[in-house]
Amino acid sequence: MSVTSNEARWTAEHVLALAPDAASRKAAAGLSSPALWSGAGASAGAVWGECGGSGGTAYRTSVDLAGPAFSCSCPSRKSPCKHALGLLLLWTSGPEAVPDAEPPAESAAARPATGRQRAEQQEKQATAPADPAAARRRAERRSARVAAGAAELRARLADRLRTGLAGEEHTGYAAWDDVAARMVDAQAPGLAALVRELAAEPASGPGWPGRLLERYALLDLLASAYGRIDGLPAPLAATVRARVGFTMESAEVLRGPRVGDRWLVLGVRESADDRLTTRRLWLRGTTTGRTALLLSFGRPGLAPDLALPTGHTVEADLAYHPGVRPLRAVLGAGHPPPVAPPPAEAVPPGVSVDGALAEYGAALAEEPWLESWPVVLAAVVPVPTEQGWRLVEADGCEAIPVQRRGTTSVPGLWRLAAVSGGRPVTVFGECGHSGFNPVTVWDAAGTATGLCP
Structure with missing residues (x-):
C-alpha cells in the first residue's frame, strides 16, 4: 500500500491494535464520542484534547503520531490509556470530529518527549558536529577508572577462591557489597550489577558450588x-564495553548503518523495579529475517511510551548497537503506525527444538555472557509434567523445559495451553541454559496471543 503520510494510514483498526488489552478497547470505544471531548484538535503529527473524568476532572491527552507516543494526565498505568485510544478513535472518524488547529501551548508542553520530537532530536544529534578532543579525553579518563576497577575485581575473585567457596554459605550479600560499590565508583555499573547477582546466588542446594564457580x-x-x-x-x-556498563546514546547508534524492512512484532515483555519500568519489544524483518530488540523505559509505576501490538507489522529503519551478535536496536524517525499483517505473514517461520538450541549455542559461542537468545519454535505442544512444563515437538521426539525463573508466569503458561488445546502451535520466546521462556503464541489461524503479564 502506497501512502504519502503517516496520518493517511491510521484507521480505527490501527488504533484498537495498540490497546494493551480487551478492556481498554471496550473502554476506548465508549470514549470516542465528540460530546465527551473539548478543545480537541490535530496538527502535523499530533492529536490533543481534554476528556471529562470522574469528579469533574478533565484529563489532558495528547498523542505524538510518529512514535506513537502518548501523554495523559489520568492516573492509569496502561500505555496507551483508554483516553488516548478514545481520542485517536475520535480523530479517525473524520476532520469534523477533530479539526485541524494550532496546538495550545500547554498541549505542546505536555506532549511526550518521545516519538517524532525525540526521534528528530536524535537525528539532529547524529549529524551535529562534536568536539572529538574533549570526548577523547573523557573516554580515556573513564577507561582508566574502569580498567582499575576490573583489575581490583579480578583480585577479589582470586582471593575468594584461595580461601575456598565453603565460606560463601555464611557471607551472603554483605561480603560483596563493598565490591559492588567499588565498581560503581569505577564507573562500571555493569560489573557492579553482576557482582550483586553473584551475591544473590544461593550458597545452598544441590550443585551450588558449580553454579557459583x-x-x-x-x-x-x-x-x-x-x-x-x-x-x-x-x-x-x-x-565487552556494553557488558561492563558503557552505554551508547541513540543518536550515536543512528550514525551507523540502518536496516529498512517491514518488521513483524514478535512479542513484548515488561519488567519493573523501584526505579524503572522496562519494556522489551522484539521485531523480526519479514525480508531480511533479522531479529531486533527495542528497549524503552518509564518512570516507576508508568508504562514506557513505545507501544507496538504483537502480531502486527511496521515499516521502519532500525540501527543496531554494535556487538558480536547485534540484537538491540534503535527505531529511526518517522515510522508509520502498525499495519495488520496479511495471512501469509501472520505466523513467523520457526525452528525445531534442536534448531533453537543450536541458535542459542552459536550465539553463546560468540558471546559467553548471554543467558538467552530469541527464537521461534515451530509445531510444539505445551505439556505440564511432574518435573515442570515442557514444549514437546508434535512427533514427540524432542522437548525443551519451560524456564520458571524470571518472568514466566503460571497464568501465562495456562494461557499457552488454552491456545494450543493439545495441538501444535508456534511459540516465540527466549531460549537459554535454564530452558525456554515463552513470550507469544500463534494458533493455527495465525492469531497472536501474548503470554506475559
Whole structure:
C-alpha cells in the first residue's frame, strides 16, 4: 500500500491494535464520542484534547503520531490509556470530529518527549558536529577508572577462591557489597550489577558450588577481557564495553548503518523495579529475517511510551548497537503506525527444538555472557509434567523445559495451553541454559496471543 503520510494510514483498526488489552478497547470505544471531548484538535503529527473524568476532572491527552507516543494526565498505568485510544478513535472518524488547529501551548508542553520530537532530536544529534578532543579525553579518563576497577575485581575473585567457596554459605550479600560499590565508583555499573547477582546466588542446594564457580568464571572473563580490550576485535570489544556498563546514546547508534524492512512484532515483555519500568519489544524483518530488540523505559509505576501490538507489522529503519551478535536496536524517525499483517505473514517461520538450541549455542559461542537468545519454535505442544512444563515437538521426539525463573508466569503458561488445546502451535520466546521462556503464541489461524503479564 502506497501512502504519502503517516496520518493517511491510521484507521480505527490501527488504533484498537495498540490497546494493551480487551478492556481498554471496550473502554476506548465508549470514549470516542465528540460530546465527551473539548478543545480537541490535530496538527502535523499530533492529536490533543481534554476528556471529562470522574469528579469533574478533565484529563489532558495528547498523542505524538510518529512514535506513537502518548501523554495523559489520568492516573492509569496502561500505555496507551483508554483516553488516548478514545481520542485517536475520535480523530479517525473524520476532520469534523477533530479539526485541524494550532496546538495550545500547554498541549505542546505536555506532549511526550518521545516519538517524532525525540526521534528528530536524535537525528539532529547524529549529524551535529562534536568536539572529538574533549570526548577523547573523557573516554580515556573513564577507561582508566574502569580498567582499575576490573583489575581490583579480578583480585577479589582470586582471593575468594584461595580461601575456598565453603565460606560463601555464611557471607551472603554483605561480603560483596563493598565490591559492588567499588565498581560503581569505577564507573562500571555493569560489573557492579553482576557482582550483586553473584551475591544473590544461593550458597545452598544441590550443585551450588558449580553454579557459583560458573558465575566467578564469567565475571573474571569479562573483567579480564576489558583489561585487554584494545587488542580485541571491534565487535567483541563493543560487546565487552556494553557488558561492563558503557552505554551508547541513540543518536550515536543512528550514525551507523540502518536496516529498512517491514518488521513483524514478535512479542513484548515488561519488567519493573523501584526505579524503572522496562519494556522489551522484539521485531523480526519479514525480508531480511533479522531479529531486533527495542528497549524503552518509564518512570516507576508508568508504562514506557513505545507501544507496538504483537502480531502486527511496521515499516521502519532500525540501527543496531554494535556487538558480536547485534540484537538491540534503535527505531529511526518517522515510522508509520502498525499495519495488520496479511495471512501469509501472520505466523513467523520457526525452528525445531534442536534448531533453537543450536541458535542459542552459536550465539553463546560468540558471546559467553548471554543467558538467552530469541527464537521461534515451530509445531510444539505445551505439556505440564511432574518435573515442570515442557514444549514437546508434535512427533514427540524432542522437548525443551519451560524456564520458571524470571518472568514466566503460571497464568501465562495456562494461557499457552488454552491456545494450543493439545495441538501444535508456534511459540516465540527466549531460549537459554535454564530452558525456554515463552513470550507469544500463534494458533493455527495465525492469531497472536501474548503470554506475559
